[in-house]
Amino acid sequence: MLLRRGRVGEETTDQRLLDTTGPTDWLHTDPWRVLRITSEFVEGFGGLAELPPAVSVFGSARTARDSAEYQAGMEIGRTLAEAGYAVITGGGPGAMEAANRGASEAGGVSVGLGIELPFEQGLNQYVDLGLNFRYFFVRKTMFVKYAEGFVVLPGGFGTLDELFEALTLVQTRKVTRFPVVLFGTRYWGGLVDWLRDTLIAQGKASPADLELFHVTDDVDEVMKILADARRRNGSSDQVAAERAAYAAFEEDVTEL
Template sequence: MSAPTGSNIPRRFKKQPYGGWKKDTPAGSTADARLLDTQRSSDFTHTDPWRVMRIQSEFVQGFDALSDIGPAISVFGSARTKPENPHYQSGVDVGRLLAEAGVAVITGGGPGSMEAANRGASEAGGLSIGLGIELPFEQGMNQWVGLGVDFRYFFARKTMFVKYAQGFVVLPGGLGTLDELFEAMVLVQTSKVTQFPIVLVDSAFWSPLLAWIKDTMVAEGLVSPGDLDIVQIVDTPEEAVALVMSGKAGLRVAEG
């Protein structure tokens, strides 16, 4: 799209004087009065310039909260997993084993498999981190989160999952879990991160997905065969933790 010209330039981009004010300003309409007016509508918080400030604050908040956590692994999985489901116990075991290895556990902070991983880490005395997201159907932070950070924006939250983790362990899950998985795969594929282990737990659950990618996407030339090597499938929490702690974790593209 070409830049607007002439009379099409929005008024707020046109040259205008700053620092002046009108004489005989009616009471209640000064800048100070508008700032301190508790009856004023909150609609301004939904404008794009204000959103930029809010987005910035979320990044600052996340960086400040997580900058000193040390080595960490992000664990993903379904919020719908019930405690009686075997996947829940797998999450508990993954969290516990990571904590015992001296690694912080980062989850989305919600229920289900996220709660399970936080629980395992917390019960083992490790650092249990939850990165929550504002959703109409989420239940808030689970009780096993020791360090919690809330986000409004998915992209700010996703940055924290990758920036402060040296690998991913992915338990069975739904669309949100797939979203995190494929984004991580793309980051590795495009060398935004390198040798970043992504381990999928439960071959019965994940193998059909990778088989479809191979038989359909690779077969049609839409995905390179080597891209399937970005992820590894295991069946036990012990195998998953062993892989992410194998020494490949944490190697990233050198900064320019």
């Protein structure tokens, strides 16, 4: 920008930066938010880029530790870790804690992606690699980008949000290597009936969309679905190549 004559100010930009603290309202403006959003993406990509093949596990923060659902979450986390997967959750209590606990106790990679909320929640004690986010949409990008599939335990609005986000991405082919498994036939049965008998029956979705997800009560079947998807898509080799390329790029940038 060129300024001449009466448009030239008496102060310079450096002077304004260094001489005063100034108001803090700018911290809450949209341009500054863009920078914060960008920083969250950068931190997320940098923190998760070198993960091994991973699976995101979702479920209710209200799941009690003495419940069958919590035990199922632990078993799923443990089995995934034993198969070489990193386990990614929302990092909170309940079903998320169960999956992280199972992975951690099995010696696997236990990841928690937390979110800033009006009420304090924090990351559970079984998270070994944790990131906290301000923005839901950044966090959800990380869940999808660094996972080869979703396992969805019984949960509430947040779990449903993550489930339907994944199904929408698969349906619209925004992601093409992504099995979605609903664990708990009794819990999810009513939703599946509604999708088939109302949503699809009224033409709001295609009958083929019921094939975008699987419903089971069997951890072995969960693992088979994930293994079949990996073989079918060759995703492990592709993901490993992408991450190696990113790591090399990051090393070159650091040297510069």
